[in-house]
Amino acid sequence: MTGLLMVGASGLAREATAVAVLLQHDGPLNIVDDNSAVWGTLHGLTPVIGSVDLVTELVDHDVLLTLGKGRHRRRVVVRLEMLGMDPARYISLIHPRIVLPGSCSIGAGSIALDGVVLTADVEVGRHVVLMPQVTLTHGCTVHDYATLCAGVSLGGDVEIGEGAYIGMNATVREGVHIGADAVVGMGAVVLHDVPAGETWAGVPARPIRTGVHL
Template sequence: MRPLVLAAAGGLAREVVEAVRAAQPGRDLRVVDDDPARRGDALHGAPVVGGTETVAALGDVEVVVCAGHGAVRRRLVDRLLASGVDRRQFATIVHPAVSVPVNCRIGAGSVLLAGVVLTSDVVVGEHVVVMPNVTLTHDVVVDDYATLCAGVSLGGGVRVGPAAYLGMNAAVRQGLRIGAGATLGMAAALIKDLPAGETWTGVPARNATATMRQAS
């Protein structure tokens, strides 16, 4: 089994360390981070061996980008590719408590933490982060670099656009679309499509900027 390199030494990386140890005890884990102060440090026992520019020089390793926000993950992936990392090196991390049906697909570089449920015909893109206890029901599609925080529930046929961010315990009615780069707030209930780049909050969820203007 090839060593696994975690890029970005934050909270998500600590969660990924535990998920990997649960699934693959004894795997060689290494961490890279662009903060020079982290060099020579360790993350839950995994050594911080250098910056992201050093990954290509580490040789035959797998890589997972552990930045919590999709836009940051995208930038890190682009930098890794530009430095010589091959797309085929990106690993998919699935906690052993997650059952992935044979008719579901998970892209390279994505992370699914404990308690995630996929029911049927779910497609998760590349470099997606799905936090604990998220529910993805039939025909859900989650595009690249999206982030689904703990407790998110998506009804059947929901489409989550690239780099969208869904806050903890948000719920989305079946058949809706969430646009690229959109944000849905914590505990929000979405009952109509959320346009790209907008931030919606509340129950039912509404455009947060428009709501603040009306209140003033």
């Protein structure tokens, strides 16, 4: 590939750009976004060149989804699949200071920013976002489209469901399961399983509402 297309003019796109520069990614860095108001402008130092549909035209570019919410990333993946984009174009973006042990894996399309730690037997799925200083200890599984904000710490054998959102500096006790599309508030201390679709917050974390979709 000769360039990198980031989908979404977001704060995450700025952070991903910084990592791509450190990695000396081949070719130009560009952003696509459906908001026509930002076309032809710079987002940070990166040009916004047009709509998301350009992904299917610039076939010599790698693709990275820089949308902060998992449901938005999931929606774009479906859209691009319907437009015929080859999923092999998705790349993972891993900060160069991260050490990835041989027993750990990070899936295509995922982003891991500076300070992320994976200790042993950690599996991270596709299109996951791991913000700075996230700690994933032994046996953790993070499913596709999940978002772990800065400072999140997971005890051993925690499972994060597809599309779940874990707020900044939240802590999850070992062996706990966070359901699909669940939301954990920032600073929460999660001691028990969180059912799919529920929002929990507090110390210790308790349910505050259900049916929330970020």
